[in-house]
Amino acid sequence: MSTAKEPYRLAVVSAGTSDPSSTRMLADRISSRVGSLARERGVSVEVEVIDLRELATEITTAIVSQLMGPKMTRAVEVLGRADGVVASAPVYKAAPSGLFSSFFHVLDNDLLIAKPVVLAATAGTARHALVVDEQMRSLFAYLRTMTVPTSVFAATEDWNSSELGERIGRAAIELLLLMESGFAEQVRSESWRSYQHEYGSAGGTELDIDLGSDLMRLAAGGAAPPQRRAE
Numbered sequence: 001m002s003t004a005k006e007p008y009r010l011a012v013v014s015a016g017t018s019d020p021s022s023t024r025m026l027a028d029r030i031s032s033r034v035g036s037l038a039r040e041r042g043v044s045v046e047v048e049v050i051d052l053r054e055l056a057t058e059i060t061t062a063i064v065s066q067l068m069g070p071k072m073t074r075a076v077e078v079l080g081r082a083d084g085v086v087a088s089a090p091v092y093k094a095a096p097s098g099l100f101s102s103f104f105h106v107l108d109n110d111l112l113i114a115k116p117v118v119l120a121a122t123a124g125t126a127r128h129a130l131v132v133d134e135q136m137r138s139l140f141a142y143l144r145t146m147t148v149p150t151s152v153f154a155a156t157e158d159w160n161s162s163e164l165g166e167r168i169g170r171a172a173i174e175l176l177l178l179m180e181s182g183f184a185e186q187v188r189s190e191s192w193r194s195y196q197h198e199y200g201s202a203g204g205t206e207l208d209i210d211l212g213s214d215l216m217r218l219a220a221g222g223a224a225p226p227q228r229r230a231e
Helices: 022-040 058-066 070-081 098-105 131-142 162-181 183-190 214-219
Strands: 008-014 045-051 085-092 116-122 152-154
Touching: 008 022, 008 070, 008 162, 022 045, 022 085, 022 116, 022 152, 022 162, 045 070, 058 070, 058 098, 085 098, 085 131, 085 162, 098 131, 116 131, 116 162, 131 152, 152 162
Parallel strands: 008 045, 008 085, 085 116, 116 152
Antiparallel strands: none
């Protein structure tokens, strides 16, 4: 007697600001493809969406005060339990939007370790096509995620092209295979302590820091004590 497989949990992060949003539409196409491929393999996918335009105020608060509001707390919980992530950003002036970048800047550095991620972006022109691989991929490398090899970029003229559908399909199967492997869970259960967890991050292996040192006082905007003159 076979037992039913547990559904995979997929978190979709969209930084689109309009409604409807092409950025959200692209993320939805990717997550839908992941779901259809999973069903073909006898498993379902539960999708939870984090719409960053609804978190804009709380993201700003988190940046300036390190305080997490209820929507940010829920977003962290969704990402923490996710087996995979689709992260989709609009591109403004050759960079992912500030809303998108700021959200990931305030997350705990350990939250996404080894989680598989599809990176996606939208823009009005193909001139921004390299933003995903040149800027977004480096951010997620810093967060120590497993970004899939295929990134997905859609300019205005791409929406009806077969090439976009092919890229979505490649990215979706890459994400699904990584989720099936259970790699992220194995990292957390077997080699978590081998990571250098930064001060203030989850994991419980932070180094002690002397917050009263001259250097830390200067970093906080205070003044260092005057240097003693040699006799």
